Amino acid sequence: MYNLINDVKKKNPLVLHYTNEVTINDCANITLALGASPLMSYSKEEVEEVVSIANAVVINIGTMNSSYLDLFIEAGKMANKYNKPVILDPVGVFATKTRKDFINRLLNEVKFQVIKGNSSEIKYIGGFDVRGKGVDSFDDEEDLLEIIKKIAIKLECVVASTGKIDIITDGKNTTKVHNGTQKLKSITGTGCMTASLIGSYLGCTNNILQAATMGVITMSLSGELADKEEIPIGSFKVKLMDNVYKLNEETIKKFGRVEM
């Protein structure tokens, strides 16, 4: 699986982003750092054209820009039409009813290959009535892994749930990533960038679980290796980008703590 990082550098997949204005530059640079090519578009006019040439599509609702909501739906539908893998990043979905309703609409109108969020976002989404499957709520006593697996089965996709331990699962097969550092939460955009990395890997393989796992470990391990000697966050962000650029199969083999 780890050799997928070489495939990204060889194939240079085009990762199309429909994303927020806060972290759009970081998403472009992390995609380049890994060896893929970013394309960002806010054009209704070219949505079908750009989706048709992309290798993967990322949809991120970070700022909930009113002008883009219908565009994001259209981009998702086009990704389905052209059989392009599409990743959802439901930023802050639990914060407002507006976000909840929009994610509900996205999930009902678009088939996602990967949904990536922190465990709170994932558990919240897991309760939605997606395509008539009913509303659920999850018992907080239940093991997080079991909850995430149920959600992956309900949503019929790979779920990448980030947190202290990252859980990536299609409901049957699961990987856990034990790398990471709290500091990844001290700068904006590390979640958004993880979706960009997953998109980069998805552009190189049909194994969705592996692509999602590689995206998560690329961020978690690069962050962990950057967090030395109480590095403050300006420097940490530079180092994180450096580490994603330098990351290779050997480093992942040596320092990766992945449980299959």
Add this chain to the structure above:
Amino acid sequence: MYNLINDVKKKNPLVLHYTNEVTINDCANITLALGASPLMSYSKEEVEEVVSIANAVVINIGTMNSSYLDLFIEAGKMANKYNKPVILDPVGVFATKTRKDFINRLLNEVKFQVIKGNSSEIKYIGGFDVRGKGVDSFDDEEDLLEIIKKIAIKLECVVASTGKIDIITDGKNTTKVHNGTQKLKSITGTGCMTASLIGSYLGCTNNILQAATMGVITMSLSGELADKEEIPIGSFKVKLMDNVYKLNEETIKKFGRVEM
């Protein structure tokens, strides 16, 4: 007052931004660097919901995006409705009649707790006819401090006027910050980020004058401490973010030059 920096880290207030696309990422990261949480939204749909959960709201007109003008007005009104402190950053208000008219509208429809700008922006705004108080113009011969105090009284809020010496006043009580460096003008967004910092402190105290003072000194002192050995501006920006992250009560006590 300096212990407010500890309160931000403890309370982790949510600072909602309606801001420009140029410095939106910097504003998010500086908010995180201080220990608060940024939320950026360009959604008409969720404005009431996000204002109601925020601890402070920042409105910044930097790019005067036509799509957002009514949204910014609505956000300000909602902040008033929910008694959330709201900060105005009238970027380049003197540059065009369009900006002047929009700021005039904001000032007449929204009650701000803090208006932060450089001294040119503040003096320009001070002349507006806000809520029937008539148009003024200020005598350039007059002492800047006296002018800023008059403006604070007229606008019924705390005014934070940045420059060689930063003046923060409600018209009666005043603080002056003597820290800073010219280099803060050599990168974009230091003004915008100061408003984010003020918002972070405002989320932790009802003492508006202290919150505004703390926001200003956090930026001015972090910049001053970063400006060593003719540091060029790429490195300066990284160092500035590092310093805000590392700043604590002791450092402010030691190096802060605040006159009450």
Add this chain to the structure above:
Amino acid sequence: MYNLINDVKKKNPLVLHYTNEVTINDCANITLALGASPLMSYSKEEVEEVVSIANAVVINIGTMNSSYLDLFIEAGKMANKYNKPVILDPVGVFATKTRKDFINRLLNEVKFQVIKGNSSEIKYIGGFDVRGKGVDSFDDEEDLLEIIKKIAIKLECVVASTGKIDIITDGKNTTKVHNGTQKLKSITGTGCMTASLIGSYLGCTNNILQAATMGVITMSLSGELADKEEIPIGSFKVKLMDNVYKLNEETIKKFGRVEM
């Protein structure tokens, strides 16, 4: 010609940008790094006002934001009306018919002083029917320099074509810049920033060819000098900004490889 860099620092020209959301912060900072002043606007209301006070205008179609297309056309027309030099950056014009059509419209409704793109973008644009001059296609066997010269004559402007060797020409007079590094393609926005630099120089001289050449060499040389010891791209980006800030006439004379 190299002394133009001093003129930018002395005159501090105002460079107005109508640009994409991905690299807008980088464009503002590179403009400041050189000693000019950036202004970014997405306002239909203030377009005439801001163009009239600007020293140069940059139009960049990077994200093809549907909300901005008419605004960009209007900004270009205003630049013509007020005799302000205007630069076009036709990002990814060959990628979609939507981009092609929009650039065609821009070229037919606005007179540009400089068109800056990589050689693929320039060759693609060169084939358009601009103001009734007919559709062309270029023989790939032909020398790139000859093709770029023909395009400059057809489009009646200075063309800055970036690549392994950068070619800047008005069709009669040509400069070639041999500086640069592949790494400039490993971060997003170096092309966009080059247009900002050209705009900064254009605000200081009527010699369009020299301004465009200076913009190109400022980026190519600053990048070359930053690319030492396999520097990874997070650090490279910081160093690039540092180098533009530090660049002076002496350094260009010493390390510049410009062929007139």
